Amino acid sequence: MPQNLSSERLGAPVNVTWEITDHCNLGCRHCLSADLRRESGGELDRERCETLIDELAALQVFQINFGGGEPFLRPDFMDILRYAQTKGIVTCVSTNGTMLTPELVDELVGMELLFLQVSLDGAQAATNDAIRGEGTFERILEGVSLLSRRSFPDLSLNMVVTSVNFEEIGEFHRLADSFGARTRLSRFRPSGDGSRMWEQYRLSRDQLAWLSGFLGENPGILTGDSFFSLTNADRQTQGLRTCGAARMTCAVGPDGSVFPCAFLCDPAFLAGNVVEESLGAIFENALIMRTLRDLEVEPCQTCDRFSLCNGGCPAVAYFVTDSLGLPDPECLRVAIPGPGIPGPGIPAPGTPVAEHLSAPERAEVA
Amino acid sequence: MKTYHLAPWARARQERFGLLFYDTRSTTMTFVRSGDRLVAPPFDDRAVPLRVVTRSPAEELRVIRVLDGLEAKGLVVAAEPE
Numbered sequence: 001m002p003q004n005l006s007s008e009r010l011g012a013p014v015n016v017t018w019e020i021t022d023h024c025n026l027g028c029r030h031c032l033s034a035d036l037r038r039e040s041g042g043e044l045d046r047e048r049c050e051t052l053i054d055e056l057a058a059l060q061v062f063q064i065n066f067g068g069g070e071p072f073l074r075p076d077f078m079d080i081l082r083y084a085q086t087k088g089i090v091t092c093v094s095t096n097g098t099m100l101t102p103e104l105v106d107e108l109v110g111m112e113l114l115f116l117q118v119s120l121d122g123a124q125a126a127t128n129d130a131i132r133g134e135g136t137f138e139r140i141l142e143g144v145s146l147l148s149r150r151s152f153p154d155l156s157l158n159m160v161v162t163s164v165n166f167e168e169i170g171e172f173h174r175l176a177d178s179f180g181a182r183t184r185l186s187r188f189r190p191s192g193d194g195s196r197m198w199e200q201y202r203l204s205r206d207q208l209a210w211l212s213g214f215l216g217e218n219p220g221i222l223t224g225d226s227f228f229s230l231t232n233a234d235r236q237t238q239g240l241r242t243c244g245a246a247r248m249t250c251a252v253g254p255d256g257s258v259f260p261c262a263f264l265c266d267p268a269f270l271a272g273n274v275v276e277e278s279l280g281a282i283f284e285n286a287l288i289m290r291t292l293r294d295l296e297v298e299p300c301q302t303c304d305r306f307s308l309c310n311g312g313c314p315a316v317a318y319f320v321t322d323s324l325g326l327p328d329p330e331c332l333r334v335a336i337p338g339p340g341i342p343g344p345g346i347p348a349p350g351t352p353v354a355e356h357l358s359a360p361e362r363a364e365v366a
Numbered sequence: 367m368k369t370y371h372l373a374p375w376a377r378a379r380q381e382r383f384g385l386l387f388y389d390t391r392s393t394t395m396t397f398v399r400s401g402d403r404l405v406a407p408p409f410d411d412r413a414v415p416l417r418v419v420t421r422s423p424a425e426e427l428r429v430i431r432v433l434d435g436l437e438a439k440g441l442v443v444a445a446e447p448e
C-alpha cells in the first residue's frame with residue numbers, strides 16, 4: 001500500500017505561495033506580509049505572471065496559493081487565476097473578503113480547481129475589528145454571505161489564532177458552519193507585522209495545550225499544517241509532520257523574489273528572483289534552500305515527540321530566538337513538558353536562547 | 367493485466383522514490399515508493415495510462431497491489447483488458 005514518505009526530498013515544490021500583489025485595502029495588525037509588501041520592488045506584469053505559471057506547470061507544481069496583499073485588488077487577477085487553472089493547477093486564494101461583489105462571486109462559482117479562504121479574526125465584530133480594522137467584520141461577512149448564497153463549494157473561513165480571539169474558537173467554528181464554510185485555524189507567527197504584535201498576541205502555554213486537544217478532537221478543522229508542532233496522537237495520521245519550507249513549498253513575492261516559505265520572507269531568506277533565474281533552479285540550488293533542507297534541530301533529537309513534529313516551525317524559532325536549528329519555542333513539549341522533556345536545550349517561548357543554552361547549538365544560520 | 371489511468375481529479379508526478387499523487391478534490395498528497403516500476407502519464411496528457419515496468423511476476427504482483435490501493439483511494443481508475 002502507499003506509504004507516508006513525506007520526508008523524502010522532492011524534485012520541485014508541491015505548492016507555491018504567491019503573494020501576487022503588494023496592494024491591500026486593510027491594515028491588519030498581524031499582517032505576515034507587511035514587510036514583504038513594503039520592501040517589494042513592484043509587481044510582475046501579467047505576461048511575466050503567465051511565464052511563471054508556465055514554468056510551474058512544467059515543474060508539475062500541483063497547487064498555487066495566491067495571497068497578497070489582497071489579490072482581488074489586482075485588475076488582472078481573474079485572468080491570471082484562469083490561466084493557472086487552464087494548466088490544471090489547483091488554485092487557492094486567500095482573500096480578506098471585502099472585494100467580493102455579486103458579479104465577482106458569479107465568476108468564481110463557475111471556476112473549477114478553486115479553493116477560497118476568507119480571513120476573519122474573530123466570531124465577534126469587536127474582536128475581529130480590533131485586529132483587521134473598524135467595520136471589517138460586517139464587510140467580510142457580506143462577502144461570505146454572497147459566496148454562501150451561491151453555494152460556493154470550497155470555502156473556508158480562516159482565523160489566525162491569537163490570545164485576543166482564542167476564547168471565540170468554538171463560536172467561530174459554528175459561525176463558519178452557518179455559512180456552509182469549513183473552519184480553518186492558522187498559527188500566529190512572528191513574521192511581518194506579526195513580529196511587532198508577538199508579545200501581545202501569542203498564546204500562553206495553557207492555550208497551546210488546550211488548542212492541541214481541541215484540534216485532536218476536531219479532525220475536520222483545517223489547519224494547513226500550521227499546528228503540526230502541537231499535533232497530538234489523535235491527529236498524527238493527518239497531514240505533514242515536518243516543515244515543508246524548501247522541501248515541498250516556497251514563496252514568491254509580488255516582484256518575483258523567492259523565499260523558502262511565506263513566513264520566511266525576511267531579506268536573510270531571499271533565495272533569488274524569477275525575473276533573473278528559473279524558480280526550479282532557485283528551489284534546487286539557492287544556498288538558503290539547501291540550508292533549510294539540511295536543517296537538523298539538534299536539541300530535539302532525543303524528544304519523545306520528535307517523529308511527530310521534527311522540531312516544529314523554523315520560522316517561529318528563527319524570529320523568536322534569532323537562530324535556525326533551535327526548537328520551535330511553542331511546541332507541545334514546551335506547553336506540556338513530558339517526562340524528562342524538554343531538555344535543557346529547549347527554551348520557554350520568548351526567552352532569549354542564550355540564557356537557556358550553555359553551549360548554543362547553532363546549525364547553518366542564513 | 368488491467369490498465370490504470372489517473373482519475374480525472376488526480377495528478378501524479380515522478381520523484382526519485384517513485385510517484386507522488388495529488389488529489390485536487392482535497393489537496394492531499396499520497397507518496398508511493400514504486401521506484402521506476404510505475405511511470406506517471408505526462409502532466410499535460412492525463413489520458414495516457416500509467417505504465418507498469420516490472421522484471422518478475424512477484425514484482426508485478428506487488429505493483430498491482432499498490433495500484434489496487436490507489437484505486438481504493440480514488441486516485442486511479444482501472445479498466446479491464448479489451
Ligand code: SF4
Pocket residue numbers: 229297299300301303304305306307309310311312327328331332333334342346
Ligand atoms: S522538543 Fe519540541 S520541537 Fe523539538 S521535537 Fe520535541 S516537541 Fe518538537
Ligand code: SF4
Pocket residue numbers: 242243244245249261262263264312313314315316
Ligand atoms: S517555516 Fe514554518 S510556516 Fe514555513 S513551511 Fe516551515 S513550518 Fe511551515
